Amino acid sequence: MDISNILSTLEAKHPGEPEYIQAVREVLISIEDVYNQHPEFEKAKIIERIVEPDRIFTFKVPWVDDRGGVQVNLGFRVQFNNAIGPYKGGLRFHPSVNLSIMKFLGFEQTFKNALTTLPMGGAKGGSDFNCKGKSDAEIMRFCQAFMLELWRNIGPDTDVPAGDIGVGAREIGYLYGMYKKLARENTGAFTGKGLEFGGSLIRPEATGFGGLYFVKEMLAKKGHTLEGKTVAISGFGNVAWGAALKATELGAKVVTISGPDGYIYDPEGISGNKIDHMLELRYSGEDIVAPYAEAFPNAKFYANKRPWEQIVDIALPCATQNELNEDDAKTLLANNVLCVAEISNMGCTEEAIKLFLNNQILFAPGKAVNAGGVATSGLEMTQNSMHYQWSAEEVDQKLNHIMKSIHEQCVTYGTDASGYVNYVKGANIAGFMKVAKATISQGII
Numbered sequence: 001m002d003i004s005n006i007l008s009t010l011e012a013k014h015p016g017e018p019e020y021i022q023a024v025r026e027v028l029i030s031i032e033d034v035y036n037q038h039p040e041f042e043k044a045k046i047i048e049r050i051v052e053p054d055r056i057f058t059f060k061v062p063w064v065d066d067r068g069g070v071q072v073n074l075g076f077r078v079q080f081n082n083a084i085g086p087y088k089g090g091l092r093f094h095p096s097v098n099l100s101i102m103k104f105l106g107f108e109q110t111f112k113n114a115l116t117t118l119p120m121g122g123a124k125g126g127s128d129f130n131c132k133g134k135s136d137a138e139i140m141r142f143c144q145a146f147m148l149e150l151w152r153n154i155g156p157d158t159d160v161p162a163g164d165i166g167v168g169a170r171e172i173g174y175l176y177g178m179y180k181k182l183a184r185e186n187t188g189a190f191t192g193k194g195l196e197f198g199g200s201l202i203r204p205e206a207t208g209f210g211g212l213y214f215v216k217e218m219l220a221k222k223g224h225t226l227e228g229k230t231v232a233i234s235g236f237g238n239v240a241w242g243a244a245l246k247a248t249e250l251g252a253k254v255v256t257i258s259g260p261d262g263y264i265y266d267p268e269g270i271s272g273n274k275i276d277h278m279l280e281l282r283y284s285g286e287d288i289v290a291p292y293a294e295a296f297p298n299a300k301f302y303a304n305k306r307p308w309e310q311i312v313d314i315a316l317p318c319a320t321q322n323e324l325n326e327d328d329a330k331t332l333l334a335n336n337v338l339c340v341a342e343i344s345n346m347g348c349t350e351e352a353i354k355l356f357l358n359n360q361i362l363f364a365p366g367k368a369v370n371a372g373g374v375a376t377s378g379l380e381m382t383q384n385s386m387h388y389q390w391s392a393e394e395v396d397q398k399l400n401h402i403m404k405s406i407h408e409q410c411v412t413y414g415t416d417a418s419g420y421v422n423y424v425k426g427a428n429i430a431g432f433m434k435v436a437k438a439t440i441s442q443g444i445i
């Protein structure tokens, strides 16, 4: 495999898509050795077929704001790969959303979903809609306008969207409500639904919970536990919330959360009613974390800074892509960080990851660590098709089992001769092998 040739061809075909190219490069570097041992992959042009999405929908979303003004946003759905199951992946509403970000997320989702052991293909979608400062009525009108266009292209056995940044339980409710009205069916065409209408218990917490189950496995392999460890979390959204809850439950102390305005350091630990306060901040729609320090005066707010400058045992990016860079990695390493696990997608830059791997610390990528979210979405799909609901304990147990299995796959494919587990390589190879084999079995389509 000639990686630089593949990447330069891709860059020429898709100029101005750096996140997508970054995601493809990372996977190709990891799988190169394994790929070269399988001439049948090259013969079937597996790489060329896997790096391009199956299809992309882009559409305009016109809607009316509370003042009667007409607004126009862009909508996307990238159906990346359905070799192993229906397209599956979240919707992101954020001003930074563009085609490159949608494609990088859809590409990553394909391998992540393969790792979950469940039959799900990869997709991603969203809009450059800015939720910040919007009224509830505006959010509803936007979601309805978005779905008016998207509904024809999704369905319980074709493509099943879910939430992501800016799309939580409220937005899923509005999106699914409109879908149901237009499609005249009440099927599990969305996951992350409310508990009253087909949602799965534990789904809201699943990404953060699963992330911590994975971290627990990583630590156990080195003879550590979460008990008494200090944890830096970024973000204060859905994922950060679930991660903070489970980290605290497993005996660790979460000392930071963050937002686009800066970060909070709370030496007493962010637990109990403080975690509830995070939720309130998120639902305020203001997207700032500073008010936490007013509510809890022992905490300190650091404006325009990132939490990675604090001395902690474990760092968990939970906000957005490339939120931990090379300088942050150097600081964490200088402070003897034990484990860094991305719960956000592409939380660390390529340079930061290189540093973590070269220093052989425990580091794991988002596609393995945060796969518990989509895995539980898969469990929601199963419950919907059975017209049944499992108890929270049943779902949590299945989630824990899936995270252990993902960890085992990473160890199997990522352990080098010295015994160091390169989780990036392990996750990429395990996900790739499954998608590649399924693609070959189904012929040239």
Ligand SMILES: NC(=O)c1ccc[n+]([C@@H]2O[C@H](COP(=O)([O-])OP(=O)(O)OC[C@H]3O[C@@H](n4cnc5c(N)ncnc54)[C@H](O)[C@@H]3O)[C@@H](O)[C@H]2O)c1
Binding pocket: 163, 164, 165, 166, 167, 168, 207, 235, 236, 237, 238, 239, 240, 258, 259, 260, 261, 287, 288, 318, 319, 320, 321, 343, 344, 345, 346, 370, 371, 373, 374
């Ligand atoms: N929700 C899920 O089930 C799920 C599953 C897998 C992966 N993820 C990933 O986890 C991450 C967080 O998702 P979420 O569902 O918690 O979203 P969310 O909207 O609930 O929270 C996002 C958080 O990130 C912060 N943030 C966003 N952009 C930022 C920026 N530029 N600088 C600083 N902070 C910023 C926001 O303030 C917010 O606290 C994303 O990378 C998402 O793709 C989410």
